[in-house]
Structures are given as C-alpha cells and as structure tokens.
Amino acid sequence: MADNAVLSRRSLLKGSAAAAGAFTLGFSIPFTEAQAQAATPEVNAWVVIHPDDRIVVRIARSEMGQGTLTGLAQLVAEELEADWSKVSWEYPTPGENLRRNRVWRNFSTGGSRGIRESHQYVREGGAAARIMLVQAAAKEWGVPEGECRAAKSVITHTPTGRTVTYGKVAAAAAKLEVPKDVKLKPASEWTIAGKSVKRLDTVDKLNGKQVYGADIRLPGMLNAAIRACPVFGGTLVSFDAAKVTGMPGVKKVVQVDRRTVAVIADHWWQAKTALEALPITWDNGPHASASSETIAATLREGLDAEQAFEGNKAGDAKGAIASAAKRVEATYSYPFQNHACMEPMNATALWTPEKCEVWCPTQNGESALAAAIEASGHPAAKCDVHKVHLGGGFGRRGRSDYVTQAVLIAKQMPGTPVKLLWSREEDMLQGTYHPITMARMVGGLDKDGNLVGLHMRISGQSILSGVNPQGLQNGRDPVVFQGLNPGGQEGPFGYGIPNLLIDHAMRNPHVPPGFWRGVNLNQNAIYVECFMDELAHAAGVDPLEFRRRLMKNTPKHLAVLEAVAKGIGWGSPSAPGTAKGLAQIMGFGSYVAAAAEVSVSNAGEIKVHRIVAATNPGHVVNPDQVAAQVEGSFVYGLSAAFHQECTVKNGRIVEENFDTYPAMRINEMPKVESILVPSGDFWGGVGEPTIAVAAPAVMNAIFAATGKRVRSLPLKNADLRRA
Amino acid sequence: MASLNVNGRVVEIDAHPDTPLLWALREQAGLTGTKYGCGIAQCGACTVHIDGEPVRSCSITLGSLKANQKIVTIEGLSPDISHPIQKAWLQLDVPQCGYCQSGMIMAAAALLAKKPKPTDADIDEAMTNICRCGTYNRVRAGIKLAAGI
Numbered sequence A: 001m002a003d004n005a006v007l008s009r010r011s012l013l014k015g016s017a018a019a020a021g022a023f024t025l026g027f028s029i030p031f032t033e034a035q036a037q038a039a040t041p042e043v044n045a046w047v048v049i050h051p052d053d054r055i056v057v058r059i060a061r062s063e064m065g066q067g068t069l070t071g072l073a074q075l076v077a078e079e080l081e082a083d084w085s086k087v088s089w090e091y092p093t094p095g096e097n098l099r100r101n102r103v104w105r106n107f108s109t110g111g112s113r114g115i116r117e118s119h120q121y122v123r124e125g126g127a128a129a130r131i132m133l134v135q136a137a138a139k140e141w142g143v144p145e146g147e148c149r150a151a152k153s154v155i156t157h158t159p160t161g162r163t164v165t166y167g168k169v170a171a172a173a174a175k176l177e178v179p180k181d182v183k184l185k186p187a188s189e190w191t192i193a194g195k196s197v198k199r200l201d202t203v204d205k206l207n208g209k210q211v212y213g214a215d216i217r218l219p220g221m222l223n224a225a226i227r228a229c230p231v232f233g234g235t236l237v238s239f240d241a242a243k244v245t246g247m248p249g250v251k252k253v254v255q256v257d258r259r260t261v262a263v264i265a266d267h268w269w270q271a272k273t274a275l276e277a278l279p280i281t282w283d284n285g286p287h288a289s290a291s292s293e294t295i296a297a298t299l300r301e302g303l304d305a306e307q308a309f310e311g312n313k314a315g316d317a318k319g320a321i322a323s324a325a326k327r328v329e330a331t332y333s334y335p336f337q338n339h340a341c342m343e344p345m346n347a348t349a350l351w352t353p354e355k356c357e358v359w360c361p362t363q364n365g366e367s368a369l370a371a372a373i374e375a376s377g378h379p380a381a382k383c384d385v386h387k388v389h390l391g392g393g394f395g396r397r398g399r400s401d402y403v404t405q406a407v408l409i410a411k412q413m414p415g416t417p418v419k420l421l422w423s424r425e426e427d428m429l430q431g432t433y434h435p436i437t438m439a440r441m442v443g444g445l446d447k448d449g450n451l452v453g454l455h456m457r458i459s460g461q462s463i464l465s466g467v468n469p470q471g472l473q474n475g476r477d478p479v480v481f482q483g484l485n486p487g488g489q490e491g492p493f494g495y496g497i498p499n500l501l502i503d504h505a506m507r508n509p510h511v512p513p514g515f516w517r518g519v520n521l522n523q524n525a526i527y528v529e530c531f532m533d534e535l536a537h538a539a540g541v542d543p544l545e546f547r548r549r550l551m552k553n554t555p556k557h558l559a560v561l562e563a564v565a566k567g568i569g570w571g572s573p574s575a576p577g578t579a580k581g582l583a584q585i586m587g588f589g590s591y592v593a594a595a596a597e598v599s600v601s602n603a604g605e606i607k608v609h610r611i612v613a614a615t616n617p618g619h620v621v622n623p624d625q626v627a628a629q630v631e632g633s634f635v636y637g638l639s640a641a642f643h644q645e646c647t648v649k650n651g652r653i654v655e656e657n658f659d660t661y662p663a664m665r666i667n668e669m670p671k672v673e674s675i676l677v678p679s680g681d682f683w684g685g686v687g688e689p690t691i692a693v694a695a696p697a698v699m700n701a702i703f704a705a706t707g708k709r710v711r712s713l714p715l716k717n718a719d720l721r722r723a
Numbered sequence B: 001m002a003s004l005n006v007n008g009r010v011v012e013i014d015a016h017p018d019t020p021l022l023w024a025l026r027e028q029a030g031l032t033g034t035k036y037g038c039g040i041a042q043c044g045a046c047t048v049h050i051d052g053e054p055v056r057s058c059s060i061t062l063g064s065l066k067a068n069q070k071i072v073t074i075e076g077l078s079p080d081i082s083h084p085i086q087k088a089w090l091q092l093d094v095p096q097c098g099y100c101q102s103g104m105i106m107a108a109a110a111l112l113a114k115k116p117k118p119t120d121a122d123i124d125e126a127m128t129n130i131c132r133c134g135t136y137n138r139v140r141a142g143i144k145l146a147a148g149i
Helices: A009-022 A033-039 A068-080 A094-099 A119-141 A166-174 A268-277 A292-303 A317-322 A365-376 A401-410 A424-429 A463-467 A521-539 A543-550 A555-568 A623-642 A689-706 B021-028 B084-092 B101-114 B120-126 B136-147
Strands: A042-044 A047-049 A055-058 A087-090 A148-151 A154-157 A162-165 A222-228 A235-239 A250-257 A260-265 A280-283 A309-314 A326-334 A346-351 A356-360 A383-387 A418-421 A437-445 A451-460 A499-506 A578-587 A590-600 A606-616 A671-676 B002-006 B009-013 B047-050 B053-056 B070-072
Touching: A042 A119, A042 A166, A047 A119, A047 A166, A055 A068, A068 A087, A068 A119, A094 A365, A094 A383, A119 A148, A119 A154, A119 A162, A119 A166, A154 A166, A162 A166, A222 A250, A222 A268, A222 A401, A222 A424, A235 A250, A235 A260, A250 A268, A250 A401, A260 A268, A260 A401, A268 B021, A292 A326, A292 A437, A292 A451, A292 A499, A317 A437, A317 A451, A317 A499, A326 A521, A346 A365, A346 A401, A356 A365, A356 A401, A365 A383, A365 A401, A401 A418, A437 A521, A451 A521, A521 A543, A521 A578, A521 A689, A543 A555, A543 A578, A555 A578, A555 A590, A555 A606, A555 A671, A578 A689, A590 A689, A606 A623, A606 A689, A623 A671, A623 A689, A623 B136, B002 B021, B009 B021, B047 B101, B053 B101, B084 B101, B084 B136, B101 B120, B101 B136, B120 B136
Parallel strands: A055 A087, A222 A418, A356 A383, A451 A499, A606 A671, B002 B070
Antiparallel strands: A042 A047, A047 A055, A148 A154, A154 A162, A222 A260, A235 A280, A250 A260, A309 A499, A326 A437, A346 A356, A346 A418, A437 A451, A578 A590, A590 A606, B002 B009, B047 B053, B047 B070
C-alpha cells in the first residue's frame, strides 16, 4: 500500500520527460535524453507525438486550479489540427528551458496572464508542428505539400484520398526545420479552442491520485517542519536542540537562515511535534511593538500628506471640488489578508555536492529555479526544479521563499531528499499579505447632480516596494493604480470625469506585502464603485444612470455593466426584503461587472441571494472554465469581504488558522449567473478581475437594503443590526 | 503498533498513539489522497469515513481507534471512479486545484449514504468543507446530479 504514493518512475518521467536525461535520483532511469526523444518524438518544443498517435502538449505555465493547462493545450491542439481525445500534457522543467535558450519562454503564472500573454506563441507552436507533419507526409508520398491537408490528427492527400496519422510521420517531421511566420486561424474557425471541453486534469483529483507538493515521496526522504520568527524583522537568537533530539524520529535540528529554525525527522508529524517542544529564543527586532492601531495611524496620516505619487490626472480636481455645488467625502479601508491556499507552502529538495533538485508547487518555475541555484551554491546547469500541481496559488506561490528554505535544509543533509512542509500556522504567520490601504474619496457635484471633480487619495502599502523595488518608477509604484490608470491593460479608468486626481501616499508597514489574487484591483474597485454609489445617492440619481452619464467614452465598461443590470432586473422591484447593488471595473486586461441581490436581517446578518456577473475577456478559450473562474472569484472575493482580516499585535500576525481566519463555506454561497460577452478584439485574463467587483456589488446592495454604508472591511466588523 | 482496517485491508501502523489518523494514513499507510489543510478540524480536507461517518482525520488520534472500525479513504471510495459522486464530479468538472476535493467528495458521499435525496439545507449542513478556489456551486450541483434530483 505504501507504494501507492511513492512517485513511480513512470510518473516522475511523465512530469519531466523533457529533462529525462538530466534527471537521476539515486535510482536509475532507463533512458538517456537521446533515447527518450527517439521513443517520444518531439516535433517541436511544444508538441510531442508518440507512434501510437498520443499527443503530449508541453505546458510552461502552472496549473493551480484556474484551468490554464487545459486552455493552453486547446490553443496548441487547435492549430495542430489535433484529435483532442488523444491530447495530454506535461510540464517541461525550468532547467530544461534554461538549457534550451528559453524555448518555452516565461513560466510565470500570475496576473491572469497565462493565456493572454502566451496565446500567440503557443498557437504558433501548434501550427508549426502541423506544417512539419504535413511536410513529412508529403515528402514520404512524394506529392506537393499543398495537396495535403490535416484534420483530427490525420493527414490526407486530397487528390488520391491517401491518409496517414500524425504518429506515423512524427519522427520524420521532427527532423524538419521548424517553420517561422506561420499563419494562425481566426477564432471564427476554431473547433477545439473556444469550446467547453473537459479539463485534462480532473480524473486524478477524484480518487486521491493527484500528487501535490505536500504528497511528494522519494526513496529515503526525510521530513522537515519549520518556524521563522513570527515578528517580521525579528531574528533567531538560539534554540536548544538537545531538548528534542531524543524525540521519536528526530534526525536533526537545523538553523535555516538568520530568522528560521527547522526540525528534520522521519515523518512530518514527528518533526512538527518536536518543533513545538523546541525551546527557541527570538530577537523580535525593531517592530516588536507594531500593531494594527499603529499601522492604521500611519495610513491615516498619509490621507492628508502633501507628497503623493500621481496615478491619473485630468483638469483641476481640487479646484472643481472647491467650487462645486455639493461636496461628498468618505474614507474607506482594506486590511491585510493571507492567501490561505488549501495546501500549505512546501518544497522537497535533494542536495548533493554535485547538484540540487527541487520538487515543488510554484507559480513561477524559473524563479523557483533561481532560488534553488542561489541557495544551493551550485551553478545553474547543476540545478533543476520539477513542478507539481498546486493546491492553490492565488499569488502566494509566485514567491520562492519556501524553495530557498527547502534547499538550505537539504544542504544540511547531503544526499538525502528532505520535504519541507509548513504548518497552517506557519503559513498564516509567514505570508506575503494583501497590501493594506485606505482611501479618502472626495467628489464635487454640480447643481444638476453631475460629477465635476473627483479626488481619490490612496494611502498605504506598495506591493512592488516589498516584492520588487526595482520596478518602482522614481519611487512611484504603478501597480497601486490598477484599474485607475488613464489606459493600458490595467485600466482605463471607466469614468470620464472632467477634473480628476488619483494619487498615492506610500506608507509601507513592516508586514511584507504580496500579490494576492485580484491584487490592487480589489480595493480600488471597492473604493471607486462604492463611492460612485455614494455620489449617485447624494445626487439623487439612480446609481446605474449616474454611472451611464460618466461612461460615454468607455463603451466596453458600460456594456458589461448594462449586461449585469439587465440580468439582475435593475429598475424592477426587488423581492421583499432584498435589495440590489452594482459594480464594474477593468483590470487584468478584461472588463467585468457584477450585480448582487442581498438581504440583511434585523439581527444584522447578511445573505447574498444572487449574483449576476458579466465578463468581456476579448476571447474565451473555454467557456465552462471561464464560468468556473467567475464563480470561484465570488468565493475568493466574498470570503475576503465578509470574513478575512489579518490583524497585527506585538509586531506579528494574530490569526493563525481557519478558526480565526475563516473562509466562506457552501451555506453562504449565492447563485452565480455568469454572462460572457467576448468582443473578439483583444485578449484579457479571467482568473482575477471578477474578484474585484464581488465586494462592491454586495456592499452597494447592503446600503440599498439598510441605508448603512460600510466603508471598512471585512464586513464581519460592521454593525448592521436594525435599531 | 496499531492495527487499523483501512479500505478493507488490515494495516499495521508503527507510530505514537498520539499521532493523528491523518498523518498515519499519509505517512505510514502511504495514502496521500487524504489532505492536510488546517490540523484543527476546520477545513475538512482530511475527511475520511469511519464506520460510514464522515470524520476529520486530523483530529482523531491513533490511540482512540479500534482495529474493528472500518476506515475508508478517498482511495477506497471506489476502485474505478464509479461512485456516483465521483461520476458526477467528473461530468461537471467540479475540481479546480483539487486539493480540498478528496475531503469534499468523502463528505458528499457520506451525505448521500444517509440522505439519498438531500435538500439544499441538508447540503448546507453536511458540507462544511472549505474550498478556496470556490467550487461550491458545482459541489452542490454535483451532489444533486449524483442524487438524481
């Protein structure tokens, strides 16, 4: 029975066929790379076709539930003219990518970019393979290539009706030159892409066979539990290993870095038990007295600060507001949040004096490899990373801190693979958190209720400052303005306001920020869309009509908003006790809107009855998977809106598990109707944008139901009881 | 040494009696389909059946189990993905990342065993597992499909 979960040689090979030759792990692998390639002809980097016609599409991006694996395979298969029933997939390794001059390009899987950033070159990869297969068949038959056509993995010589399957000519095709400048099919001719084909990765998720990073087992492997100083900026002073080395299974207690200690044992439960018994002395460092209150005070100061970075500016907002007939002002706030992936952070590493190999769930195989190279002390050519499916990512697994740790631990056990698994508590305390911000919104209305000026002052944390300071532009973090920009993939701002100022007073607390599914679009959509609702009510104008007046030059934004308004029955009476709210935003390259119908009981309990969502992502590669992303976005967005907040006390995060950091469950889940309105003229993402409209649509409906405006998240802190 | 009945087989487990069933299954029995999510019986990723009851295996110690109690894990639910819940899950493409789905499927299977035609309220009460990807509506639809309602 124990063999069930030990990775079989076959499954190891399946996950790393591209690097089979480079891959040895203390037990022999029967193929050299050349033999492996001969056995499984690689037509080009993207497409492998076996003699029995099975097709393996190489996927560089990571699958973490979002369906990108299936979508990318559909795009390759479409241009390949493949028989979809014969298509499977594999991950090439980042090390192989490096050795092959980055033939698979970017491995990074975040920002809803998996498909929208690579659709062109993966389709070209599929098309090039098809051309090569046809050329090989034509050559074998001695006929002009132009007389042959490919469909469903079969090449037909049209004049004679002769046919051959891809598997028969793949080896010959592989020897041909890869064509350049291939022509792609228009979306109107798609037969595989654009269709709701089933996911390629479902079956193993139904019977426990899917191997996640936490499930990796290698021969002779040990397990590690870890604890870093819970106070950010603190360090490890000492630990008393002698107190735990006699405990069952314990092999070694190791310092990992200047703030981290780990226990290595036969089994993880033994390692965790010993770690909990380990006496540790921390130096809590310079932030030991920081709290949610001190952080909030810093942000509040930024609301009035003189200096701020501009994000979007038109006319004279302050002047227009000063001379407006009516001034409306409100201050909003958004907390720290942990990604809380269901699978806690983990990585398995094998370090020897000659090489280093890592098995891990990662959103960015190349940055995981870079982390492994740096931590191992080995040259790049001696390192590799084997990607496994992620038990959730949500941005957290774009960071490679856990990979670095695993390698630093394995380095202290040369020749023995060690799996590092974080406890849920470690995962909650060592996050890279949704940035904390506040926003002061000030609007000016003329006597007819038109918005003549808007000043949005964001105060708070910059993700780039924490994650990638080189990305700052003279100190300014452009990512802060997601959805608020004058143009581009993370804008344009949906409202034409004659006098507009959106600026950012950067205030960076000591809690490390990270990209958190939806990123800055989340709070920006809440700030803008709830305040638009406030302005509409102040003007005495219907919130949809108020927005329409400002959206004359942003028809795509307006189209999704109109779609959800129609879907929810905006303007018609709500069911007794319920009320409706709307929101729209543009981000991650897509236009999204949501409408919510909610009720609030006398005791202040909120129930979301129904959601209607509309998405214009330009192109839709798999409608059913886009719908799944839209549905899931409401779970992620409403979990955040209702329940989730990481508070700070004595410099550290207070919430350590799902009991104090709950997520939405099925009993809270509303019906979601997803409307897709792809306009066909661009490529946008779908994994994230809808999250941003979940909260404001619900918050605006709460106001409509109660007359109470909630401006601070999460909603669990709001008192909505009727007096 | 503890003797357990897992998926119809007797399994000898060499672990401390305080070891949670979850970790005995994962690390000693090699059944990694049962997942660790929280360790405090909150998320349900570790759900298994003990004598037909859905149980959070992270919060049951080896020492509290008897050799005659029948433990079923996701690996033992069916030999070939033929349980009605598994078939419905496949038909609706329920899983996203899939990490919570072993527990979700075990909880749903236990619900159907007890209530072949569950109401929405039954589903709300029985299905307290956490899914961060947000598969809840497909979970509900999957249960109804499997139940033929």
